[in-house]
Amino acid sequence: MDFTFNEDQLVFHDSVKSFLTNEVTPERIREQWTTESGRSSDLWDQLAELGLTAMTVPEAFGGLGMNELDFILLAEECGYVALAEPLVDTVLVAVPLINSLGNEQKHFKESWLPRIAEGKATVAVGHQNNPLVADAHIADLLLLPNGNEVHAVPSEQVELLLNESVDPSRKLYKVTWTPSAETLVANEEEGKKLWEATLNRGALAAAAQQLGLARRIVDLSVDYTYERKQFGKPVGSFQAVKHHMANVAVKIEFAKAPLYRAAYDIAEGLSTAGRSVSHAKLATSEAALLGAKNGIQVHGAMGYTWEVDLHIFMKRAWALDASYGSQGFHKKRVKDSLLAEGALLGAGNSFVN
């Protein structure tokens, strides 16, 4: 029993963290809001150079052959900086979906995975739980459900309609397309399992970012409570303000282990993954949403402005809450699992699969 990350994971985390905080600044994010695509190919190249786009691509396809657990701390940092580029979805959702396709898709994998690893191709993924497809406009390929079938559709065969989100960084599209025998890569039966696994990975991706966002909101808010003075003192010295932040810190502390546990369950292919992921999504969203609510409160009127950076992170937290399953969806999954006949509950059963 060892619930810690190893040295390699921690060292890689440190280096990616400092890259992201240096490069993906609020100024850069605001700059990207003014561009048409909202995405930076320069930044994507840099991420690829660090090996990040290759992380979960198997070595046989030119990747690093790492798993969800190896990436989870990095996904958290992507949330911390509110990265607009679809790195987390690529590594945790798109690549594993392509890689889980059957052996008959070997050629398909060979043609896409190495290019994704190199940062030369991007893939957007649709899902039954998400009415819109994120980042479809920069995708070379879209993986889309038709019932439970999985279709791989080249970008020139889709029509996109932008739906503006509260988060100016989010690019969401209604995708119109026609399924065909040429685009089919997994049938109903196989696809059902693939979409279930995709839901878990997508929810894990959102959860990791929510935790990072919650941490960032607390950091920004604490800084602000030093700057802002009232009654001759920094507002952060008042207990009511302190307790708003402490309450978020408590939620954050107890969302970490469920998140890492969920990543572990997925990486190890455990049957408990569904419940673990739902727990992680609920716990991290709770932290992020309370962070947003208390963060804006301690910022006072400044928190309600476009000028202060808080909203970059707060809006992402609001947006991700329903991504890959609303709270109700995840609560129901947990409930069904806890109330199931023969469910192993209570002390000593936390790590039984």
Place this chain on the structure above:
Amino acid sequence: MDLNYTDSQKAFREEVRSWLQANVPSEPLKSFDTSEGFRQHREWEAKLNDGRWGMVTWPEELGGRGCDLIEWLIFEEEYYRANAPARVNQNGIFLLGPTLMEYGTEEQKARFLPMMATGEEVWAQGWSEPGAGSDMAAIRSKAEKVGDHYVINGQKTWSTRAVWADWTFGIFRTDPDSSRHKGLTFILVPLDAEGVTVRPIEQLDGLPGFAEIFFDNVKVPAENVLGGEGMGWHVAMSTAGFERGLMLRSPARFQETARRLVELYKANQEEADIDPVIGDAVIKAYLDAEAYTQTTYMTASRLVKGGKIGPESSTNKIFWSELDQKMHETAMSILNARAELWPHAPQAGEVGKWLDGFLFSQAGPIYAGTNEIQRNIIAERMLGMPRA
């Protein structure tokens, strides 16, 4: 990361489980806040100690098994699963014991630890005073050095287990000109010493679970000082530290409450679902108990590998105390009109121990540092917010 138990951890679990199966009393003991229950619990401590299960983290020469924190968590899981008796000497074995091992002289360890392990000497805590609760550094009880003795005068209050306990430990002001955290000394005091008066305080359940202790020229030999004169605050902070907190409120306790809550909900689901928030609260409680468990395993793994605990550990107490309160509130909602009835009431039916637990859960956010104080600590030491 490897979330599987090793073979030796599995074997340890089996050993604990089979010993408890053979030895846990089939009839529940009376509350240890009654005279008879106290005696029963003291006997249980002796039995545990005979089996070398009294304090598994203690070294072997003290009757322990030298277990690490992961094994401790396993032991606790089995202990709560077996519904074994509450630990009447918890202030001794979980709080003072480890502190004695850290700061005690060889003579002190030899004098106090074995008697503590057998339950022959049960300990009460003596932290709070009428004017020093959340503000513990406002302590006024004095201990004056006279020759090879200290003479203690003053009053402690909210002393858990003091009514039937044999000894108390606490901090006293040894430097009369000192203030706040300085000039305090950690002293061990026998409760049968001349000049000690213990006045029971009835708790919410009507039982004398804690007491006031009055000291009127109580003479205590200088060798009862732990950690040296003037070091009281430092020693006390270690007693209140994370690992002690973990010992006192290990996750298994809350996981078992959460499991019972799920069962209670399942048995009464149709009636409970009239209020849809109940089902939601049950799920949330179960997940929070899991989160507390996983987080504790994560911290324990880090400590076992030589890591250090940080100020984030002050989030623990808020989390478990509010979880405990919420779980019991939810159980009361499910029990509906029977919730207010004691188990012995003729119409109570199978209400179990929920009412007792509900009452006790109200104390959680108050004792061991109120949750407001914990939030200040989190804000200032963990988040670095400006001091008032």
